[in-house]
Amino acid sequence: MAKGSPDLAPSPLDRIKNGFSYLSRLRRKPLGFAGLIIILLWVLISIFAPFITPYGPTEFSTDKFAGPSLTHPFGTDRWGRDVFTRVVVGSRTAFTLALSATLLGLAGGTALGLSAAYFGGWIEEVLGRMMDILMSFPALLIAMFVLGVLGPGTLNVILVIGLAHTPRIGRVARSATLQVKNQEYVEAARVRGESDFYIMGAEILPNILDTLGVEAAIRFAYSIFLSASLGFLGLGVQPPTADWGLMISESRSYLQVAPWLAIFPALAIASMVLGANFLAEGLEEVSGGEQR
Amino acid sequence: MKEPILAVEDLEVIYRTERADVLALNSVSLEVEPGEVRGVVGESGCGKSTLAFAIMKYLDRNGEITGGRILFNGEDLRDKSSSEMESIWGRHLGMIYQDPTASLNPSLPVGEQIAEVATAHNMASKREAKQRAVDLLDRVHIRDPDEIIERYPHELSGGMRQRVGIATGLMGKPELLIMDEPTTNLDVTTEARILDIIEELKEDLNSAFLYITHDLGVIARIGDAVEVMYAGEIVEESGIAELFAEPFHPYTKLLLRSLPDPEEEKGTLQDIPGSMVDLTDLPEGCNFNTRCPFRKEECFAAVPPLEAKEAEHKARCYFAPIEGAKETVGEERSSAIEPVWEEPPEMEKEGPILEVRELKKYFGGGGSWIPGTGGSPVRAVDGVDLTLEKGETVGVVGESGCGKTTLARTIIGLTEATGGTIDFSGQDITTYVSRRSSETLKRIQIVFQDPRSTLNPKRTVGQAIARPLSMHGDFSREEIPAKTSDLLKEVGLDPKLAERFPDQLSGGQKQRVAAARAFATNPALVLHDEPTSSLDVSVQATILNLLRDLQEGSGTSYLFISHDLSVVRHISDYIAVMYLGHLVEFGSTDDIFSPPYHPYTEALLSAIPVPDPKIQRKRIRLHGSVPSAVNPPSGCVFHTRCPRKVGEECEREPIPDRKTGNHVIRCVIPEEELKKTEPVLS
Numbered sequence: 001m002a003k004g005s006p007d008l009a010p011s012p013l014d015r016i017k018n019g020f021s022y023l024s025r026l027r028r029k030p031l032g033f034a035g036l037i038i039i040l041l042w043v044l045i046s047i048f049a050p051f052i053t054p055y056g057p058t059e060f061s062t063d064k065f066a067g068p069s070l071t072h073p074f075g076t077d078r079w080g081r082d083v084f085t086r087v088v089v090g091s092r093t094a095f096t097l098a099l100s101a102t103l104l105g106l107a108g109g110t111a112l113g114l115s116a117a118y119f120g121g122w123i124e125e126v127l128g129r130m131m132d133i134l135m136s137f138p139a140l141l142i143a144m145f146v147l148g149v150l151g152p153g154t155l156n157v158i159l160v161i162g163l164a165h166t167p168r169i170g171r172v173a174r175s176a177t178l179q180v181k182n183q184e185y186v187e188a189a190r191v192r193g194e195s196d197f198y199i200m201g202a203e204i205l206p207n208i209l210d211t212l213g214v215e216a217a218i219r220f221a222y223s224i225f226l227s228a229s230l231g232f233l234g235l236g237v238q239p240p241t242a243d244w245g246l247m248i249s250e251s252r253s254y255l256q257v258a259p260w261l262a263i264f265p266a267l268a269i270a271s272m273v274l275g276a277n278f279l280a281e282g283l284e285e286v287s288g289g290e291q292r
Numbered sequence: 293m294k295e296p297i298l299a300v301e302d303l304e305v306i307y308r309t310e311r312a313d314v315l316a317l318n319s320v321s322l323e324v325e326p327g328e329v330r331g332v333v334g335e336s337g338c339g340k341s342t343l344a345f346a347i348m349k350y351l352d353r354n355g356e357i358t359g360g361r362i363l364f365n366g367e368d369l370r371d372k373s374s375s376e377m378e379s380i381w382g383r384h385l386g387m388i389y390q391d392p393t394a395s396l397n398p399s400l401p402v403g404e405q406i407a408e409v410a411t412a413h414n415m416a417s418k419r420e421a422k423q424r425a426v427d428l429l430d431r432v433h434i435r436d437p438d439e440i441i442e443r444y445p446h447e448l449s450g451g452m453r454q455r456v457g458i459a460t461g462l463m464g465k466p467e468l469l470i471m472d473e474p475t476t477n478l479d480v481t482t483e484a485r486i487l488d489i490i491e492e493l494k495e496d497l498n499s500a501f502l503y504i505t506h507d508l509g510v511i512a513r514i515g516d517a518v519e520v521m522y523a524g525e526i527v528e529e530s531g532i533a534e535l536f537a538e539p540f541h542p543y544t545k546l547l548l549r550s551l552p553d554p555e556e557e558k559g560t561l562q563d564i565p566g567s568m569v570d571l572t573d574l575p576e577g578c579n580f581n582t583r584c585p586f587r588k589e590e591c592f593a594a595v596p597p598l599e600a601k602e603a604e605h606k607a608r609c610y611f612a613p614i615e616g617a618k619e620t621v622g623e624e625r626s627s628a629i630e631p632v633w634e635e636p637p638e639m640e641k642e643g644p645i646l647e648v649r650e651l652k653k654y655f656g657g658g659g660s661w662i663p664g665t666g667g668s669p670v671r672a673v674d675g676v677d678l679t680l681e682k683g684e685t686v687g688v689v690g691e692s693g694c695g696k697t698t699l700a701r702t703i704i705g706l707t708e709a710t711g712g713t714i715d716f717s718g719q720d721i722t723t724y725v726s727r728r729s730s731e732t733l734k735r736i737q738i739v740f741q742d743p744r745s746t747l748n749p750k751r752t753v754g755q756a757i758a759r760p761l762s763m764h765g766d767f768s769r770e771e772i773p774a775k776t777s778d779l780l781k782e783v784g785l786d787p788k789l790a791e792r793f794p795d796q797l798s799g800g801q802k803q804r805v806a807a808a809r810a811f812a813t814n815p816a817l818v819l820h821d822e823p824t825s826s827l828d829v830s831v832q833a834t835i836l837n838l839l840r841d842l843q844e845g846s847g848t849s850y851l852f853i854s855h856d857l858s859v860v861r862h863i864s865d866y867i868a869v870m871y872l873g874h875l876v877e878f879g880s881t882d883d884i885f886s887p888p889y890h891p892y893t894e895a896l897l898s899a900i901p902v903p904d905p906k907i908q909r910k911r912i913r914l915h916g917s918v919p920s921a922v923n924p925p926s927g928c929v930f931h932t933r934c935p936r937k938v939g940e941e942c943e944r945e946p947i948p949d950r951k952t953g954n955h956v957i958r959c960v961i962p963e964e965e966l967k968k969t970e971p972v973l974s
Contacts, residue, residue: 184740185748185756188809190725191704192760193733206750 025286032282038275046091053085057242065258075260077250086242087264093243094272097236098223100158105165106216110205112166113173118181118200128174131167139164139222140229147235157236161226165219172215176208183207210287214280221276228269244269296323297365297467297500298347304359305339305346312572316342318524319360321598324468329494329501331511331532334521335547335828337568340504343521344472347502348387349377365467383413386466390473392453395460396445402456403429403441409463421463428459432489449917451482458489462497470502475510479691479855481914484899487514488913506828508551509901512536517604520544523569523579526598528612530605532905540607542584542614550833554858554885554900555973560837561862564830567798578609586614645717645817645849646680646703652711653695653702670921672698674873675712678851680817685843685850687864687881689857689896693918695873696853700819703851704738717816734764737810741822743802747794753780753805754790760812779808782845783838800831804838811842820852824859836863857900861885866954869893872929873921879955885973888950888966890957891936897972910972928960936961 026032045052054071055061061080068075074083116127134142143160150156180186181204189203230236231245239246244265251261305317317339324330332340345351347362349369362369364385372380381387389395397405406428407421416424422441429437432455445453454474461469471490475483491514494501505511511518511532518535520528520543528541539545549562566583569575575582577592584591590610598608607613654669673695680686688696701707703714705725714722721732740746747756757776761767767775777787783804794802803823810818820839824832840863843850854860860867867884869877869892877890884893891912898912914933919925925932931942942960950957950966957966 183745184742185746187706188738188740188746188806190706191733191736191738192763192813193725193728193730194763203748207748 029282035278055082057089074264089242097227101161104162108166109169113170117174117177134167176211214284217280298324299363302360324500328516331515331518338521339524383464386461386469388471392457480899508903512905527608540612552858552862561833563833647715648678650712654710687860687867690870694870734813735816737815738819743799764813783808883955887969
């Protein structure tokens, strides 16, 4: 195909600058900005987890069911493990699961939705019906079914959540592509003799990224929620890993005596889900405003 | 002198945006008297629509009237509350918009919408209002108004909808009717009918009209007096005859010179250097001093006042009237430019570059596998023959829906032909673009219509031009940036623009980049699909000149598609006139513009608004609307609307081709008789 060189791409520095100017526009959207701050806080917490946690996540102690105090800010569980440490370390589990699952769903959904819309015809019909079938089952139901067959575990949870996201992201990618694919610059690329792969990747994809970014933020929030649900049902990450869903599940029997066991992981889930949703809303406003 | 119905005094409007406050109108004053059509003319961004909405007190939320008075019937509209305005809108002050689709409610029959104006203002009972609606539709020459009032907007054609819009505007018998580009979205033949109607109304009613348009030809046709606006200010105010006889302000002068005149032959157009000033960054002194070829030191000192230079003729210029109205102004244009490529394009084989035979493109129909859902196809292009020689330009004109764009898309291979052949320098290329050889791809290029979507918003100008160079050129990686700069210089752009993204460019600059991209592969044939139709006239002139210069430098052939006969005349050697998928006339530019004419060409020519109010032309008006291409009329496709229909032989195949040399007219009327036709343009 291309005999000579690739194009004159903007330098990586330019791309970073563009990215920052995009995020900096969020500052004018209070809700979106709050979401960004919450998510950034969680990112910092999970990166520096080993430095801010006073104990190990699976470190036992004799201090069982201790209420929140200076030594154990969120109290301890029935093995005497520090709940604060487990909530902080749990954010790593949550990020690992949710980010990988979202990226997986984003990759699958974008590939399917983009090619369905681009090629049209029977390809679109077949892919479209497949996505419809997948979407007609609640995500949690599919997840429980697949995990029942595959067995629980971190990798399987990621796969299952990614699979559940695929049709939804696919639908968004498809409608975004439909808006772009008949633009004159896409036709100019076809007239130039570009391959379908190039047109999809280099001409269309960059122009639907804004839309996909918003969808990714929503899916991320949903991933947190879904992975916590699966953890709660015992289908997700297995003990003794610090996982918020699992922690709530384990706390069920002791809600009367040690409510802090459920409250703090629940607050963590709620704040991360809300933060991601706020961020999604902000991103939507910012990218919508861009089109004028 | 009559008492003016509307007197705007020193009106000032500011738009508040995130970046800065924009002064959209700066001390604008004008008066409209009963029974007159006052035009407001200017290019996009000059503030003419803001003026209309400010008078209606219907500005966008971020717009604010910050000064001046709007005296309507002697009362200042600025003091009116919004509920008071509601009783004025429609009843005393009407407005007709550019896009009738947006102003009509899609879920109500049009009759009800027209009648609503009267019932809402308690002017008439429901029954009376309905009767008046029927009368008004009849007034605007809608046939069978009794039936039409029951229809919904989507069931009407664009021209019909605009007539409904005018009827709605007239329903309240307003003293002043503001019209904002009411014919801009319409075809010329439809536009001519609407302008006839407005002219008639002006004579019959004693209403006043404020007519806003970018088209000097339209205002010459129906205006009595005119305001020319530039950068939020009125720069010239004059009677129509005086303005077109001798424009005083340099801007008006240049604007008139930049119009492609339908009476003038192929040649270089005068353009206005530079682009419209940024309203957030106005120059010191006269707003036009950045582009004015007559500027002197005084022009940079202070804003000149709008002064009466003659009795009823004002201009905002220290030196107006500038001498030498009809002479060429501005600097001498550089003639043919150097080609970018070291070697001239290799010689094509002798014979035509492009030969299209019996080309057909049908959409849909018959293709479905569910029985009974196929139906008849849309015959967008139905048997077109066209030959294009090396270095020549063939213009294709026709109104919307005639198939001209489909013709271009089929030739370039974006859609596959249903029948017929396309030969490109002797080779059959009748296939989809992805199945053409890389050599063919390289040699045929296209420039599209819409500057907003022609460039990928996520790629820089440099990337857009470098890609075809690296794909089809034999350039090493190191050479490409230099070649990109050369191409940018070639199309009259600063090579520094290579780093910019499309949203940082103006519409004209984007079309220049699109031209550079098309010329990057040194093509033998470039198709132009309405490349200037969404640009302002002064920018259009620069683009047309650029395309001519590029052609002179490279010997490329052009197929130039446009709805605008004046534009086509300026760039073409030959012209093909298209109607409903068929070519009805083909000939050299002179042949097309002088008799004998095909009756359709004659109607098209007589519909062009000419920027000269003295010219009185034949009026040939087409009735009805273009028939559906699913079921086109038998025989001559034009027979349903033809003003010169002979009889039944028009409805039967075959329709003879009347040939004289290269000039072909497909018509039943014998050549001798066609030759006797009076010329439309003198």
